[in-house]
Amino acid sequence: MKIGFIGLGNMGIPMAKNLIAAGYQLQVYNRTAEKADELEASAITKCNTPAEAAANVTVVISMLADDDTVKESVVGKDGILNTFQKGALHISMSTISPDIAQFLSDQHKAAGSSYLAAPVFGRPEAAAAKKLWVCVSGSKEDKETANPILECIGQGVVDFGEDAGGANVVKIAGNFMIMSSLEMMAEAFTLAEKFNLDRSKVAEFFGSTIFNAPIYQNYGRLIANKQYEPVGFKARLGYKDARLAFKLAQQSETPMPLGTLIHNRLLTAVAKGLGDRDWVEAVGRGVTDDAGV
Amino acid sequence: MKIGFIGLGNMGIPMAKNLIAAGYQLQVYNRTAEKADELEASAITKCNTPAEAAANVTVVISMLADDDTVKESVVGKDGILNTFQKGALHISMSTISPDIAQFLSDQHKAAGSSYLAAPVFGRPEAAAAKKLWVCVSGSKEDKETANPILECIGQGVVDFGEDAGGANVVKIAGNFMIMSSLEMMAEAFTLAEKFNLDRSKVAEFFGSTIFNAPIYQNYGRLIANKQYEPVGFKARLGYKDARLAFKLAQQSETPMPLGTLIHNRLLTAVAKGLGDRDWVEAVGRGVTDDAGV
Amino acid sequence: MKIGFIGLGNMGIPMAKNLIAAGYQLQVYNRTAEKADELEASAITKCNTPAEAAANVTVVISMLADDDTVKESVVGKDGILNTFQKGALHISMSTISPDIAQFLSDQHKAAGSSYLAAPVFGRPEAAAAKKLWVCVSGSKEDKETANPILECIGQGVVDFGEDAGGANVVKIAGNFMIMSSLEMMAEAFTLAEKFNLDRSKVAEFFGSTIFNAPIYQNYGRLIANKQYEPVGFKARLGYKDARLAFKLAQQSETPMPLGTLIHNRLLTAVAKGLGDRDWVEAVGRGVTDDAGV
Amino acid sequence: MKIGFIGLGNMGIPMAKNLIAAGYQLQVYNRTAEKADELEASAITKCNTPAEAAANVTVVISMLADDDTVKESVVGKDGILNTFQKGALHISMSTISPDIAQFLSDQHKAAGSSYLAAPVFGRPEAAAAKKLWVCVSGSKEDKETANPILECIGQGVVDFGEDAGGANVVKIAGNFMIMSSLEMMAEAFTLAEKFNLDRSKVAEFFGSTIFNAPIYQNYGRLIANKQYEPVGFKARLGYKDARLAFKLAQQSETPMPLGTLIHNRLLTAVAKGLGDRDWVEAVGRGVTDDAGV
Incomplete structure (x- = not known):
């Protein structure tokens, strides 16, 4: 299965590695492109924009630095929503404000796709060891879709309700x-x-x-x-x-x-x-x- | 073996019970005398003053509310030092100031007896379950004397050096x-x-x-x-x-x-x-x- | 001379009265229109929007509650910039953020008009007694234009430089x-x-x-x-x-x-x-x- | 009239100078004796202890650093109470705790003398310029005795009641x-x-x-x-x-x-x-x- 993956920072890299280890193919995007070289070449496709990373997949994961970067990656000029399929799911793992989460959830819904908040607890070592704790909030269906993927990344997934921003x-x-x-x-x-x-x-x-x-x-x-x-x-x-x-x-x-x-x-x-x-x-x-x- | 025990509050009572269960006889003193009725009558002698509780024993334990009460129980009119044997040990388990601990240690030394700070972590339930953590500070010999007794009260005894007030x-x-x-x-x-x-x-x-x-x-x-x-x-x-x-x-x-x-x-x-x-x-x-x- | 005046709250009313007493005619706008009834009818023209209040005058004063309200009154659908003459001056007396002040100053400049920050110290009684202290920041020319007007409102005008947001x-x-x-x-x-x-x-x-x-x-x-x-x-x-x-x-x-x-x-x-x-x-x-x- | 004066620090010196300028003779004591050399020699008698400075006068003023120093100067081995006359008044101008003030007031009363709290506001320059503000608390009679003296030191004396510690x-x-x-x-x-x-x-x-x-x-x-x-x-x-x-x-x-x-x-x-x-x-x-x- 192919997944879009946006954000290869200290946390993103080990998470991406665990997904690859679990057998996923990744369409990766990172602002500094060479970071992708840390990943196994055969398991990835390098993309030039979030939009490219989100094309032709049913799931895209993002792990970025802050509110503005996440917002830009979704609704920006080269953002996910430009290419995202109807019915596809964005799993947003960054630490962002609940009101931004709600805004992005609304934007996805309007575009026919959906948004699941899935921020994590754990430092890079924990990410490498698959020891992250994942908090999720959003719709029941999206959680079901996300669960098998999140289980490749963390040691537990905990549900905090339907509110986009709850997690x-x-x-x-x-x-x-x-x-x-x-x-x-x-x-x-x-x-x-x-x-x-x-x-x-x-x-x-x-x-x-x-x-x-x-x-x-x-x-x-x-x-x-x-x-x-x-x-x-x-x-x-x-x-x-x-x-x-x-x-x-x-x-x-x-x-x-x-x-x-x-x-x-x-x-x-x-x-x-x-x-x-x-x-x-x-x-x-x-x-x-x-x-x- | 007989031990003096001063202070039968929420913490003192379960600690005393554990000592009794371990086979110690206690000379107990509490400001409100009837608290002693919660203890097994055959295992205790009720005393009217700290001095009485400290007479003719080699170890006295105190578990009291604050600096002033502990001070009074040692150097007061009816305090421990009035009757304490040369070479006997006062294990002081109350939460008090390190400078008061130092003062009392000095007073004991001058009187030929000694003082070991042994405050504990844990609520009354933990005391009842013998799950307290005991921090000790004082001389090596006094710790050796105290250890077997403290092990009847807590799940671990941790050493914080020689300073009377360290623990x-x-x-x-x-x-x-x-x-x-x-x-x-x-x-x-x-x-x-x-x-x-x-x-x-x-x-x-x-x-x-x-x-x-x-x-x-x-x-x-x-x-x-x-x-x-x-x-x-x-x-x-x-x-x-x-x-x-x-x-x-x-x-x-x-x-x-x-x-x-x-x-x-x-x-x-x-x-x-x-x-x-x-x-x-x-x-x-x-x-x-x-x-x- | 005719001036636009936007915002007839606890502070705006006494300030407007002092301007009227000094001989100015006012084109007033307030969200709750009836507040204008506290002013002498012959000295005012009631307007339905900030844009109307700012039409055909060389100076408009605003005294509003917060960042958003001031922003809306300038660049909003019915805002000042819709009608403001080239070369006219907006004296903004509200307590707002310096970055909003800078933004509005830029907008005015782009539209050919200008913006002077002129927030005041003093409660409504001080405003009534003409005892306000006015802090100004902006261009030298704008300060010269504003000064005679501000002197009808306060007991002193103090200059804090050229930065739009300084005052x-x-x-x-x-x-x-x-x-x-x-x-x-x-x-x-x-x-x-x-x-x-x-x-x-x-x-x-x-x-x-x-x-x-x-x-x-x-x-x-x-x-x-x-x-x-x-x-x-x-x-x-x-x-x-x-x-x-x-x-x-x-x-x-x-x-x-x-x-x-x-x-x-x-x-x-x-x-x-x-x-x-x-x-x-x-x-x-x-x-x-x-x-x- | 002769007054005892204890404490020739940054504040004490200018205060003493003002008293001398007003015609008082001073019996001065300071821990570092040479500080007295800043005062007009003919107007002072140098003393070796607070007790000496307090002997044979009806009023002694103290201006010292803290609770302990003031306490020592009154009830210490060489303290004021050793020599103070019955009916004499101690005007205590230091910044000290109200409970110490109360304690000293009680000690004076027991000795037949009395105590007036008279702490001051003002830095050394203000002391030099006779611009201190003096807050007093104590008995009515003591205030009446102290007033003419305090008026040589400050620009106003304000009464804060009878409690020794109020001022x-x-x-x-x-x-x-x-x-x-x-x-x-x-x-x-x-x-x-x-x-x-x-x-x-x-x-x-x-x-x-x-x-x-x-x-x-x-x-x-x-x-x-x-x-x-x-x-x-x-x-x-x-x-x-x-x-x-x-x-x-x-x-x-x-x-x-x-x-x-x-x-x-x-x-x-x-x-x-x-x-x-x-x-x-x-x-x-x-x-x-x-x-x-």
């Missing part, structure tokens, strides 16, 4: 929770350090007892050790997600003091020139710098 | 992390609710995937369902712990913006008259009230 | 400072109240010594007395301005922790249903409610 | 308001700077219109120009005052989110090694550093 709200809320966890650990470990305790020992204790979840184990180690390289997820992208959370807070009239704290932490990192560093550094260094250590 | 720093940092997690979940779930998502479904998703730790599973369910009874840990005590975290931040010159956010959340609950409600309600209702839901 | 940044920064002052006083007076001091006495002391500026005298009295009626400036509009400040903080990468605190204070008031109450109540009650008094 | 609450609330004003201006001016506006021009506009109070004029200029020298009031002392405000917030159960923001701003400056710089720098640089300018 995106969960994704944004989750990223807010992750960033809050980074802040929480950075403050706790720095406090411990100031009292002459070993940051790593404290991180290990919490990560193996009451906070024994991957977030605390993996990020906990990085924060404890002030290990900020290699860059996995850029502070700039974390800031984008913090802005999304803040936008949702405004749209829904939900005061989120912790959401704003996180927003300002990431904004500060970006303003200070750390936008291209890992978001763990943005938070971790933010806290230790302010503490003078 | 208390970890305990206070941990409670700060728990309260921050409550805030994080309350904000995330309320945001989701405002977008017509099911709070419980969101909680369950995070608690079974990237946040699959007890904190997020147990508290997550309570916050998602706005289930604030029965009261397990009072907001007033949570506020006490938030104050301790803030005090440590000042002492060590560690700016903790999330620590202050949590402090103010708990303070607000107490100021509004919710001091005797569960700390989950303090945070959960604080967030939903501000969001008008 | 709006000052206006938004100023509203942020006013809201911060409300918060500051609400916290200080509530603290004093809790220590059994007389809020009014404290307000009066500061307002007549180190904080002897109108902001502290006038708002200080309202906050001290918890006097929240009549409603002068709605919490909803204050929240709009707090959002503008936050948007500018994001656009310019300026972390503003106090800006976000204020944003959340106003958002909370709106979420709790106080959007149509005075912004002083939004802040004042927010603080006292949280303090349980 | 101190006002002083601490006022310092919180000043620090909040610094933060407010630093954020507003930095936002303006990022939009290419002239910080000084913005400061001047606000300081001469809606914020035309000394606080905004004087500090506004310093913040706008990033002029942080000479050091007038150290960040360390500002932090001390922010801690006092925070302590009062806890004692009285008054959530003060802005109070905690300010607290963390000053704490951050101290943690980063700026404790001995001016508090204006602590806030001003804190904001610009975070904004990357």
Whole structure:
């Protein structure tokens, strides 16, 4: 079976590899074309536009950076809707705003195709290991169509209802929770350090007892050790997600003091020139710098 | 073997029961004497003062509410030091300030006895199930003496060095992390609710995937369902712990913006008259009230 | 001389009256047409659209609620640009975003007319008393054209350069400072109240010594007395301005922790249903409610 | 008339000079004795202890750094109470906690003497110019005794009731308001700077219109120009005052989110090694550093 695949970034590449491993042929499009060279040549067709990638397939997947890029890839001059078949399905896996998701869902419907929100949790390593968690929202039929494909990419697919934007709200809320966890650990470990305790020992204790979840184990180690390289997820992208959370807070009239704290932490990192560093550094260094250590 | 046991509150009672089940005889003291009636009569001797409970034993355990109470129980008119044998050990399991721990350690040393900090993580149910995590700090010998006893109470004993106050720093940092997690979940779930998502479904998703730790599973369910009874840990005590975290931040010159956010959340609950409600309600209702839901 | 005047709200009405008193004839437009009945009939011509109000005049003034309304009044179906003469000047006195100001300035330029940002400081009473402060930014010639008109409205006109949006940044920064002052006083007076001091006495002391500026005298009295009626400036509009400040903080990468605190204070008031109450109540009650008094 | 005067710091020296100019003879004590050389030799008697300075006078004034120093100067080994006459009055002008004020008032009463809280607003220049504002609280008789003396030091004396600590609450609330004003201006001016506006021009506009109070004029200029020298009031002392405000917030159960923001701003400056710089720098640089300018 042939699928369109748009967006070969840090996340897109391992996801595409898993689809190829599962036997799919991919029509790939990426702004920087040479990224496709990381994929097995015989399994792909390189395309010059999203429209080309979406031609003559019943499913297209996109994994892009932000609201504007996704919007452009659908309704832009060279967007998916120019070539997409009636009845075909766009599985949109990017972290975007729920209102953009709703807008794109409406555009697809008007064009006779359909849209499924399917944002994921997990860093590139998790994508490579097929360990992503996929949140979906949209119509029942679209979920049924998407399921076998998504199962080649992640370890679980969780359903968040019919609203086009529902899964995106969960994704944004989750990223807010992750960033809050980074802040929480950075403050706790720095406090411990100031009292002459070993940051790593404290991180290990919490990560193996009451906070024994991957977030605390993996990020906990990085924060404890002030290990900020290699860059996995850029502070700039974390800031984008913090802005999304803040936008949702405004749209829904939900005061989120912790959401704003996180927003300002990431904004500060970006303003200070750390936008291209890992978001763990943005938070971790933010806290230790302010503490003078 | 006979042990002194001071403080039969929500935590002290199940801990004492586990010690009795392990074969220890207890000399118990509690401000409200009748609490001792919950323990097996044949296994205890009721005492009228901490001093009495500490007489003629080589180990005394205390599990009390706050700095002042612990201090009074050691150096007060009827305190432990009035009767404690040379070479005997005080295992202090309360959540107190590291500087008070250091002070008490010094007092014990001057009197020829010794002090081991051994604060615990876990609610009363965990105490009953012998599932507490115990953090210890103090001298090597005292840890060796304490270990077999502490293993009757918890599922693990973790060593945080020689500083009298070290384990208390970890305990206070941990409670700060728990309260921050409550805030994080309350904000995330309320945001989701405002977008017509099911709070419980969101909680369950995070608690079974990237946040699959007890904190997020147990508290997550309570916050998602706005289930604030029965009261397990009072907001007033949570506020006490938030104050301790803030005090440590000042002492060590560690700016903790999330620590202050949590402090103010708990303070607000107490100021509004919710001091005797569960700390989950303090945070959960604080967030939903501000969001008008 | 005849001027177009668009927007007869709480601010627009007294401003229009002052222009009439100074001898100007006005072509007025307001969404709710009957508001014009508050003006002297012989001095006005009622118009049905912004376009009509802008026809055959060399100057049009607008005083509207927000970005979208101002944009619509210029480039909308019935907007100013449909009828505006070449060389005519639009004096835009609303509190709007600098980027919208820049956009409108560009649109005017393309159409052969011009745009001057002229937002004001002062409540309706100040407008009535000709006590507004006007901040202007735009071209030198436009300022010269506008000056004699603006002097009929305010007690001073201050120049903030050539950037179309400059004056709006000052206006938004100023509203942020006013809201911060409300918060500051609400916290200080509530603290004093809790220590059994007389809020009014404290307000009066500061307002007549180190904080002897109108902001502290006038708002200080309202906050001290918890006097929240009549409603002068709605919490909803204050929240709009707090959002503008936050948007500018994001656009310019300026972390503003106090800006976000204020944003959340106003958002909370709106979420709790106080959007149509005075912004002083939004802040004042927010603080006292949280303090349980 | 002879008066005891304890504490010849930045504030004490100009105050003492004004008393001498008004004809008083002073028995002076300062920890660093040579500071007294700045005063006219014929008008002073140098003392070696507070007790000496308080001997044989009916009034002693103290102007010291913090709670502990003031306490020591009264009830310490060489404290005032060792020599103070029955019926004599201690005018305590330092910025201290209200509970310490109450404690000292009680101690004086028990010793047959009395205590008047009289903290002041104003920097050293204001002290030199006799432009301080004095807040008093205590008994009516003590105020009557103190008034003619205080009028030689300040431009006004304002009465805040009978509670020993009342005037101190006002002083601490006022310092919180000043620090909040610094933060407010630093954020507003930095936002303006990022939009290419002239910080000084913005400061001047606000300081001469809606914020035309000394606080905004004087500090506004310093913040706008990033002029942080000479050091007038150290960040360390500002932090001390922010801690006092925070302590009062806890004692009285008054959530003060802005109070905690300010607290963390000053704490951050101290943690980063700026404790001995001016508090204006602590806030001003804190904001610009975070904004990357």
